[in-house]
Structures are given as C-alpha cells and as structure tokens.
Amino acid sequence: MTSRHGSAGRRSWLVPLQAALATLALRAAPSVAHAPVSVPRARLCSSTKGASLAEVLVALAFGAVFSIGAAALAITVVTANAKSKSMDIAVYLAHDRLEAIRNTAFASVTAGNFPSEGYGTIRVGSPAVAYPDHQRSVSIQDNTPTPGVKRVVVTVAWQGGRVNAEMLVGR
Numbered sequence: 001m002t003s004r005h006g007s008a009g010r011r012s013w014l015v016p017l018q019a020a021l022a023t024l025a026l027r028a029a030p031s032v033a034h035a036p037v038s039v040p041r042a043r044l045c046s047s048t049k050g051a052s053l054a055e056v057l058v059a060l061a062f063g064a065v066f067s068i069g070a071a072a073l074a075i076t077v078v079t080a081n082a083k084s085k086s087m088d089i090a091v092y093l094a095h096d097r098l099e100a101i102r103n104t105a106f107a108s109v110t111a112g113n114f115p116s117e118g119y120g121t122i123r124v125g126s127p128a129v130a131y132p133d134h135q136r137s138v139s140i141q142d143n144t145p146t147p148g149v150k151r152v153v154v155t156v157a158w159q160g161g162r163v164n165a166e167m168l169v170g171r
Contacts, residue, residue: 086134089158090156093124097138098167101138117135118135134157135156136156140152141153149170150168150169151166
C-alpha cells in the first residue's frame with residue numbers, strides 16, 4: 001500500500017495534467033509531430049458527474065429570488081404608470097376648467113356658471129372625450145385676496161388622489 005504522497009498518488013493527478021499539456025503543445029505547434037499520448041478516458045472525465053442536488057437547489061433558490069424581484073418591479077412599474085396617467089388627466093382637466101374661466105367675463109365668474117361634475121359626467125373637447133374616473137369641482141371666492149379679485153380653485157379627484165389648481169381673476 002502506498003502512502004498518500006507516494007508515487008501512485010502522484011501519478012493519479014499527473015496523467016490529466018500531462019494530457020492537457022500535450023493538447024496545448026499540439027495546438028501551439030501543429031507542424032511538430034508528437035507521439036500520441038494515450039490517456040485513459042475514464043480518468044479525464046471521472047470528476048464531472050453532473051450537478052449535485054445541493055447545487056441544483058441553490059440555483060433554483062437564486063432563480064426564484066430573481067423572479068420574485070422582477071415580478072415585484074413589474075407590478076410597481078405598472079402601478080406607478082396608472083397613477084401617473086390619472087394625475088396627468090387630472091391636471092389636464094383642471095387646466096381645461098381654468099382656461100374656460102379665464103375666457104369668461106369677470107361678472108360671469110360664479111360658482112353657478114361652473115357647477116361640480118361627478119364621476120362619469122366630465123366631457124371635454126370636440127369630439128367630446130369622457131373621463132369617467134375623475135370628478136371636478138370649482139370654488140370661487142369673491143374679493144380674495146383683495147377687493148375686485150376672485151380666487152378660483154379647481155379640484156379634480158380620482159380614486160387615488162386629487163389635484164388642486166388655482167388662479168386669481170381680476171377686472
């Protein structure tokens with residue numbers, strides 16, 4: 001029986017190394033003739049038996065964590081896009097109402113001329129486009145902040161929030 005550091009132990013790891021060096025030498029200088037090295041195939045491939053169960057489970061765990069992260073990111077992006085769209089529509093509807101008030105004579109700028117619009121009742125443009133998910137209201141305060149000036153606040157709300165836009169109208 002040979003010891004771990006004996007000649008038999010040295011030969012077992014030397015054989016694959018010699019085969020690899022011989023292959024490299026053939027690739028580096030193909031014009032030089034070398035005697036073929038006979039290396040038992042079993043020795044070259046004995047260490048590659050496939051992935052162990054632990055390696056497969058670790059790979060699956062990494063894949064699951066990555067997939068969960070990607071799904072959470074996708075959900076966040078879709079939700080943020082929906083909120084952004086609702087806010088853009090609300091700002092548009094508020095500015096549309098402010099523009100209508102700006103084009104109205106000072107004496108006609110009253111809450112009665114610009115009534116509140118509930119969900120499903122807002123139509124804007126030509127042809128009319130409906131905005132069923134938003135509601136709009138107008139608040140008009142006379143002589144605020146000074147006499148002869150009206151403070152107009154337009155509020156547009158939807159399920160996720162609200163937008164206020166205001167302006168001062170004077171004679």
